[in-house]
Amino acid sequence: MDNKQETKDFPVLGLVCITASSEVRFRTITRRVLLKLEIKEQEQKLQEIYEANIDRLQQAIAFCQREKIRLYRMSSNLFPFADTNIGKDVLNQLSHKLNQVGNLIQKSGIRLVLHPDQFVVLNSDSPEVIQNSIRILQTHAHIFDLLQLPRSPWALMNIHGGKGNRAERLLETVNNLSDSIRSRLSFENDEHTYSAAEILEICQATKVPMVFDAHHHIIHEELDSYDHPSVGEMLAAAKTTWEVPQWQLVHISNGRDRFLDSKHSDLITQMPSSFRNAPWIEVEAKKKEQAIAKIRQEWLQSVKYF
Numbered sequence: 581m582d583n584k585q586e587t588k589d590f591p592v593l594g595l596v597c598i599t600a601s602s603e604v605r606f607r608t609i610t611r612r613v614l615l616k617l618e619i620k621e622q623e624q625k626l627q628e629i630y631e632a633n634i635d636r637l638q639q640a641i642a643f644c645q646r647e648k649i650r651l652y653r654m655s656s657n658l659f660p661f662a663d664t665n666i667g668k669d670v671l672n673q674l675s676h677k678l679n680q681v682g683n684l685i686q687k688s689g690i691r692l693v694l695h696p697d698q699f700v701v702l703n704s705d706s707p708e709v710i711q712n713s714i715r716i717l718q719t720h721a722h723i724f725d726l727l728q729l730p731r732s733p734w735a736l737m738n739i740h741g742g743k744g745n746r747a748e749r750l751l752e753t754v755n756n757l758s759d760s761i762r763s764r765l766s767f768e769n770d771e772h773t774y775s776a777a778e779i780l781e782i783c784q785a786t787k788v789p790m791v792f793d794a795h796h797h798i799i800h801e802e803l804d805s806y807d808h809p810s811v812g813e814m815l816a817a818a819k820t821t822w823e824v825p826q827w828q829l830v831h832i833s834n835g836r837d838r839f840l841d842s843k844h845s846d847l848i849t850q851m852p853s854s855f856r857n858a859p860w861i862e863v864e865a866k867k868k869e870q871a872i873a874k875i876r877q878e879w880l881q882s883v884k885y886f
Contacts, residue, residue: 583618591861592650595644598868599643599868600868602641604640607629608629609625609661610631615774618765623670626670629673634674634678641685643685651691652691654692656697658772663716691860693735694737694859696738698718699713702753703746705746715755718761722760731759731763733764733766734827735764740773742781744774747781767782768778768790769796769797770793770800776797776814789823790832791831794855795864802840804839830861831866832851832855834848843868847871
């Protein structure tokens, strides 16, 4: 699919990393276990894990095709320790396999995105933390390049604002990022530190698209409904930060034990009515594809989806 082509059946629902069933699972290894091995053994172990996870990524794409899921968030830990010299070397040795999976992704028309882990903080008080964060992002960008994914928000890498009251430092860091990172970068509002309005300002200043998270917004603002006027207003405002508005991506989750609970529920039982105008929605729920099926059946029943 041409990634500039307007998607006709809005909204598109996305799967996050794994399935509720065991069909999509990935292998990993801890630092403690890896460091017990000799250097050559470390390389062999990482190659074994990387090859297995490349195969499993291909299985994940096949699963999405079968289930007509056209948005997939790839695990940020798909290639553990890929930001080390050994990991990067192993990854490069497998570039041909990643190229093949990338071709499959392109032909399938599935949009692939990524959410790096919480340790990525681009405005930390520690220069070392910032450099480590950039190294992690560069590794993810390199993986996207090996998958032949475009350097654009179509294949975005989404992060939070990081340390509070450090917007200027965040702008400075973003302005100095490599094209392979910045061209794919997006910012998301969170529950406590950066409100949707604050992230919107940062996105406008950096010309980086904003991923609006409705649940984070209602927690931060202590709202009592997803249909509070500010939800629709922030959705519309966030859309203006996307150079291609049809690529706008948003997140939905529900509280597990109470409405303002930050822990995610198994299924999505409440959706903002304004999200019918959201082109792409990542479904952040514990039961993954089951949650997507429920939204399709109950919330999208009046929308021509398939």
